[in-house]
Structures are given as structure tokens and as C-alpha cells.
Amino acid sequence: MISLKAGSFLQNNSTSFSGISSFSHSQRKVSAPVVVALNSNGRGGERKFKALMESTLKEIREGASALDMDPKPNPGAGVEDVYGEDRATEDQPVTPWTTSVASGYSLLRDPHHNKGLAFTDKERDAHYVRGLLPPAVVTQELQEKKLMHNLRQYQVPLQRYMALMDLQERNQRLFYKLLIDNVEELLPVVYTPTVGEACQKYGSIFRRPQGLYISLKEKGKILEVLKNWPEKKIQVIVVTDGERILGLGDLGCQGMGIPVGKLALYTALGGVRPSSCLPVTIDVGTNNEELLKDEFYIGIRQKRATGQEYSELLHEFMCAVKQNYGEKVLIQFEDFANHNAFELLAKYRASHLVFNDDIQGTASVVLAGVVAALKLVGGTLAEHTFLFLGAGEAGTGIAELIALEMSKQTKAPIEETRKKIWLVDSKGLIVSSRMESLQHFKKPWAHEHEPLKTLLDAVKAIKPTVLIGSSGVGKTFTKEVVEAMASFNERPVIFALSNPTSQSECTAEQAYTWSKGRAIFASGSPFDPVECNGKVFVPGQANNAYIFPGFGLGLVISGAIRVHDDMLLAASEALAGQVTEDNFDKGLIYPPFCNIRKISAEIAANVASKAYELGLATRLPRPANLVKYAESCMYSPVYRNYR
Ligand SMILES: NC(=O)C1=CN([C@@H]2O[C@H](COP(=O)(O)OP(=O)(O)OC[C@H]3O[C@@H](n4cnc5c(N)ncnc54)[C@H](OP(=O)(O)O)[C@@H]3O)[C@@H](O)[C@H]2O)C=CC1
Numbered sequence: 347m348i349s350l351k352a353g354s355f356l357q358n359n360s361t362s363f364s365g366i367s368s369f370s371h372s373q374r375k376v377s378a379p380v381v382v383a384l385n386s387n388g389r390g391g392e393r394k395f396k397a398l399m400e401s402t403l404k405e406i407r408e409g410a411s412a413l414d415m416d417p418k419p420n421p422g423a424g425v426e427d428v429y430g431e432d433r434a435t436e437d438q439p440v441t442p443w444t445t446s447v448a449s450g451y452s453l454l455r456d457p458h459h460n461k462g463l464a465f466t467d468k469e470r471d472a473h474y475v476r477g478l479l480p481p482a483v484v485t486q487e488l489q490e491k492k493l494m495h496n497l498r499q500y501q502v503p504l505q506r507y508m509a510l511m512d513l514q515e516r517n518q519r520l521f522y523k524l525l526i527d528n529v530e531e532l533l534p535v536v537y538t539p540t541v542g543e544a545c546q547k548y549g550s551i552f553r554r555p556q557g558l559y560i561s562l563k564e565k566g567k568i569l570e571v572l573k574n575w576p577e578k579k580i581q582v583i584v585v586t587d588g589e590r591i592l593g594l595g596d597l598g599c600q601g602m603g604i605p606v607g608k609l610a611l612y613t614a615l616g617g618v619r620p621s622s623c624l625p626v627t628i629d630v631g632t633n634n635e636e637l638l639k640d641e642f643y644i645g646i647r648q649k650r651a652t653g654q655e656y657s658e659l660l661h662e663f664m665c666a667v668k669q670n671y672g673e674k675v676l677i678q679f680e681d682f683a684n685h686n687a688f689e690l691l692a693k694y695r696a697s698h699l700v701f702n703d704d705i706q707g708t709a710s711v712v713l714a715g716v717v718a719a720l721k722l723v724g725g726t727l728a729e730h731t732f733l734f735l736g737a738g739e740a741g742t743g744i745a746e747l748i749a750l751e752m753s754k755q756t757k758a759p760i761e762e763t764r765k766k767i768w769l770v771d772s773k774g775l776i777v778s779s780r781m782e783s784l785q786h787f788k789k790p791w792a793h794e795h796e797p798l799k800t801l802l803d804a805v806k807a808i809k810p811t812v813l814i815g816s817s818g819v820g821k822t823f824t825k826e827v828v829e830a831m832a833s834f835n836e837r838p839v840i841f842a843l844s845n846p847t848s849q850s851e852c853t854a855e856q857a858y859t860w861s862k863g864r865a866i867f868a869s870g871s872p873f874d875p876v877e878c879n880g881k882v883f884v885p886g887q888a889n890n891a892y893i894f895p896g897f898g899l900g901l902v903i904s905g906a907i908r909v910h911d912d913m914l915l916a917a918s919e920a921l922a923g924q925v926t927e928d929n930f931d932k933g934l935i936y937p938p939f940c941n942i943r944k945i946s947a948e949i950a951a952n953v954a955s956k957a958y959e960l961g962l963a964t965r966l967p968r969p970a971n972l973v974k975y976a977e978s979c980m981y982s983p984v985y986r987n988y989r
Pocket residue numbers: 590591592593594683684703704705708711735736737738739740741770771772773815816817818819843844845846849869870871888889890891
């Protein structure tokens with residue numbers, strides 16, 4: 347075992363090199379000079395190691411220029427090839443560095459470098475794995491084929507989820523190759539709906555920890571906890587406190603499945619490197635009585651901390667992140683309850699690079715779907731009338747972005763364009779007579795109207811052209827509601843955004859059947875194509891997964907320091923622009939996920955372009971072709987050759 351450590355000595359068989367602090371990226375408490383400690387383990391590896399060190403140092407110091415992009419990647423923009431992995435080709439192999447040079451048994455157990463049976467004979471000799479594997483040598487493609495075959499044998503979605511998580515823990519590149527090549531089939535497993543069930547049962551299915559847990563016990567020590575994470579170059583953090591996991595409510599610490607899943611998509615769909623992604627769960631307790639009683643629950647057993655105690659922990663986290671990773675790390679808030687979500691976004695948007703996926707990402711994806719739908723239904727955005735069921739993060743976030751875009755298009759003040767948008771919450775239609783009792787984020791939507799209690803009454807009174815479900819409550823778009831929409835719209839536009847599938851406002855089949863095949867329908871969780879009156883209808887998936895991976899990539903490659911609403915509009919425009927005539931012919935208002943990497947590159951380029959235009963980008967000079975640049979920065983899961 348050859349280990350490379352910063353600021354420490356090895357007791358036996360050790361040889362020291364000094365002055366190579368450039369290697370210190372993955373160890374904490376780095377102090378110069380960095381010491382490389384060598385334990386040759388009786389393999390006579392000392393000379394070999396010195397030669398290896400010299401050649402690798404040379405490669406890192408000089409070799410980077412060979413394949414650099416024009417303009418050169420800027421370390422500040424966070425896209426540099428920290429591990430030398432991009433430079434690896436058949437002719438130019440690299441060393442599989444971790445905090446140690448992984449070899450032998452530990453190499454097979456290191457998910458970042460393990461290739462299983464794909465290790466060549468030469469690699470098996472060079473890295474001491476001969477005999478630790480059966481003799482067959484197979485390609486990554488064959489491994490993929492076998493795994494897909496095995497996954498398809500499972501009847502229960504949760505078993506597929508667990509098999510995929512095991513793979514991620516065992517062989518990271520193979521996991522991402524599977525996910526990228528089979529995105530439409532595997533998205534419902536690592537993401538909604540199956541990830542919802544996984545979170546509900548997270549304590550029971552828990553095997554190896556994923557991500558970073560920061561609980562009230564870590565108060566005062568969050569910076570230290572961040573330093574326990576093995577990677578130093580973090581570019582994207584997805585953080586939840588588990589209080590509103592999909593439409594499933596408070597799952598406390600078990601919400602970890604969400605940041606883990608979202609970040610898997612950052613890599614697979616947006617090409618952000620797995621090593622630069624950090625899933626975080628903040629555990630302040632849970633109000634879920636069942637979990638508190640569950641002997642397998644993995645979080646702290648207490649009611650949720652609120653008020654000052656909550657905000658102090660969150661503030662310590664936000665400060666520690668900036669201190670540890672710098673100004674340009676993206677913090678994505680995910681599945682917080684709305685009473686905290688709006689406040690956190692407002693509090694930190696001026697000082698940190700923050701993005702709330704449920705408020706902002708969802709807004710961007712739904713606006714794109716609406717803009718695309720206009721091609722099928724006709725009219726401008728301002729000529730349509732919108733009604734929401736659900737006036738929380740998703741509902742008011744989407745409403746505000748639609749109103750902003752309408753205002754930009756018509757030059758009318760946003761106070762005016764908001765009047766085209768109506769929302770219903772658990773107490774009925776939001777109207778001005780309720781103003782006093784409304785939460786702050788609902789107040790802009792309190793228009794003059796008589797109070798109405800039910801969605802059906804609101805549909806009949808407002809006569810919306812677009813109906814959007816964002817309440818987290820399933821089966822709320824009843825036959826009467828859909829029939830009412832179809833009675834005054836030739837092509838009613840219906841979004842059933844709530845996740846997972848059990849919480850969907852209606853199914854695709856119901857939307858098409860009840861509207862006699864006239865609905866333009868999209869849902870947050872996927873539905874299979876439906877045959878109605880001899881015609882096949884393909885429902886779209888209106889999910890923020892279309893937006894956040896490309897959006898985040900755009901921020902990272904431009905070195906953006908803040909998120910601006912115009913970037914959300916830019917992302918939305920790029921997504922809507924990817925819907926083809928062929929997609930429209932099938933009634934689709936989103937492009938299929940199988941092209942998601944191309945879509946993400948377009949989104950990233952539009953977002954980055956906006957960041958430059960707004961003076962929020964720090965990566966200079968601006969690459970001439972941002973789409974090509976975004977594509978070139980994307981992580982590839984193909985195995986690297988080891989020397
Ligand atoms: N497809 C996608 O990409 C996304 C989907 N979502 C989904 O949207 C749903 C809501 O999320 P989010 O907005 O964050 O949640 P919030 O808790 O912030 O908002 C929920 C809203 O729904 C209202 N509501 C609850 N029950 C009813 C009811 N029976 N009738 C009418 N209104 C009701 C609430 O009313 P009140 O305020 O009165 O309590 C509240 O306004 C979730 O299922 C989530 O999974 C979220 C983000 C992205």
C-alpha cells in the first residue's frame with residue numbers, strides 16, 4: 347500500500363519527499379511542506395514509487411497544456427482537470443490517485459477506480475490485483491449489458507434502487523455509464539417515484555452512508571465536519587433538511603435519498619463530476635411520529651428545532667461552506683418546507699451562490715413547457731389564464747416566473763401580469779378578502795374575487811386555459827375538473843406536477859380519457875404512453891430534472907457568483923427551444939430525456955451567457971462557443987487506462 351499524506355509521517359518503511367503541495371487537494375489540515383509517506387509493504391516498491399511520483403508530477407505540471415481547451419480552463423471557474431482524468435487516453439495513461447495510490451485489494455474496493463472484471467491483464471499485474479479477480483477480462487459494455495439484464499429481473503422498484511446504489515458504491519464509472527446510456531429506464535429508479543419510497547424506508551435499507559450528515563449535535567463544529575468529507579474541490583452541494591420530501595412530507599434525516607439522487611443526476615444529466623458533488627442532510631429532528639418511534643430511524647430522535655436554534659445551525663452551515671469551498675460553490679436547497687425555503691433563499695441569495703430547486707428550478711421547467719405548449723394551442727403567454735392547485739414553493743415560484751416572462755414580453759408591470767394567474771390553496775381560491783391571513787408569498791396573488799372553496803368552483807369561475815397541480819395531494823384533478831377544463835378549451839393544458847406518482851393530481855390516462863384525447867398533459871413523475879380512441883398519447887415529464895443539471899453546469903463553467911432570475915428565464919428558453927416538430931407531433935411539450943446531455947449543454951450555455959451579460963461570471967475570457975465549451979467540460983464515465 348503506497349499512501350500519500352499531507353502533514354504526516356509514516357512510521358516504518360517510509361521515504362519523504364517535500365515541496366509538492368500541489369498534491370494536497372484531498373487531505374485536510376494541509377500544511378506545507380507536504381510529506382509523501384511511502385510504505386512499500388515488502389514489495390520493493392520504493393524505487394518504483396519514486397519513478398511513479400516523478401512521472402506523475404511531470405504529467406501534472408506540464409502535460410495539462412496538451413489537451414487544454416482554448417481558452418484554458420481557469421482554476422477559479424472550477425472546471426480544471428484536478429485528477430488528470432481527462433488527459434487519460436490509450437496512449438497516455440494516468441495513475442489512479444486517491445488520497446493514496448490505490449492498489450491491490452483496496453483498488454477493487456475503491457468505487458472511484460474499481461473496474462471489476464474490466465481490469466486488463468497488464469493492469470492486474472501493475473496494480474497487484476492478479477488472483478483477486480477471476481481470469482475473464484470483459485469490456486465496460488459487457489458489464490453494462492449484464493447489469494441491465496440483472497436489474498430487469500427485479501420486479502420490485504426498490505430492489506432496483508438498492509442494486510443501483512450498491513453499484514454506485516462499488517464502481518462509480520459503471521454506475522454513471524448505466525445511468526447515462528439508459529436514462530429513460532433508470533431515471534424513475536434513482537429519482538421520482540422510487541427515490542420517494544427509498545427515503546421512506548431509508549433506515550431499513552441503509553447499508554453504507556452516502557453524503558454528509560449535519561445534525562444539531564454538530565453545532566459549533568460544522569467546518570470540521572465539512573473537512574471530514576474526502577473531496578476538497580466541491581462545486582455543487584444539494585442540501586435538504588428533510589421536512590418536505592416530494593409530496594411525502596417530513597421524512598427527517600431519511601431525506602438524504604433526495605440530495606444523493608439529485609446529485610447523481612447532476613453528473614449523469616449535466617456532466618458535473620461526481621467528485622465535485624456533495625449531498626448534505628441537515629438533521630434538526632423530525633415531527634414525523636412514526637419515524638420517531640421507528641427503531642431503525644437513522645436521525646436524531648426529537649421534534650424539529652425551529653426559530654433561532656434552526657436559523658443558527660443553517661447560518662453556521664452556510665458560512666462554513668463558503669469558508670471551506672469559496673464563493674463559487676453552488677448550494678441547491680431541496681425539499682425544505684416552504685416556511686423555511688423562501689426565507690433561506692431571500693436571506694442568502696445576495697451573499698451566496700444559492701438556488702432553490704423547488705421554487706426556481708420548477709418555475710423554469712414549467713415555463714418552458716407552457717411556452718412549448720403555446721405552439722400547439724396558439725396565443726401568447728399573456729393571452730392565457732393560469733390556475734394553480736397549490737400555492738407553496740412550486741406553485742408561487744412558477745406563477746412568479748410566468749408573470750415575469752409575461753411582463754418582459756408585453757412591457758406591462760408585473761403587478762398587472764400577475765392578474766392573469768390564480769391560485770388555490772387548502773382553504774380555497776386566494777382572494778383579496780383573505781389578504782390579512784395569507785403567508786407573504788401568497789399575498790401578490792390575492793386578486794379581487796368572491797371567495798371560492800373548491801377547485802372545481804374555481805375552474806368554472808376563472809375558466810383557465812392552463813391548469814397546474816402543485817399541492818402534493820393526489821387525485822385532486824377529478825373527472826369533473828378535467829371535463830370542465832375540456833368544456834371551454836379546445837386543447838386544455840394540464841400539468842400534474844406533484845410527486846411521487848401516488849401524489850399525482852391525475853394520471854395520464856385519466857387526463858386523456860376525460861378530455862377525450864384533447865388534453866396537453868405533463869406530469870412530475872413519469873407515466874407510460876396511453877392509447878385513447880385508437881391514438882397513442884405520449885405524456886411529457888414536467889420535472890425540474892430537466893433544468894437543474896444544466897443550470898448548475900452553466901453556473902460552474904462561467905464561474906458565476908450569484909443566481910439571477912434572468913438566468914432562470916434563459917434556462918427555460920433553452921429547454922423550450924429543444925422541443926422538435928417530431929415531439930410536437932406526438933403531443934409532447936418537453937424533449938425526451940434520452941437527449942438530456944445535449945439539452946443540458948444548451949441550457950448551461952444559455953445560463954452562462956446570461957451570467958456574462960449580467961457581469962456575474964468570473965471565468966474570463968468568455969469562451970467563444972459556450973455550447974461546445976459546456977460539452978467539453980462534461981464528465982465521461984468511460985474507464986481510464988491505468989499505467
Ligand atoms: N414536478 C416537479 O418538478 C416538482 C414537483 N413538486 C411537487 O409539488 C408538490 C408541492 O410542493 P411544494 O410547492 O414545495 O409544497 P408546499 O408545501 O410549499 O405547497 C403545497 C401547497 O399545496 C396546498 N395544498 C395542500 N393540500 C391541499 C389541498 N387538499 N387542496 C388545495 N391545496 C392544498 C398548500 O396549501 P396551504 O398553504 O393552505 O397549506 C400549499 O399551498 C409536491 O408534491 C412536490 O413533489 C415540487 C417541486 C418540483
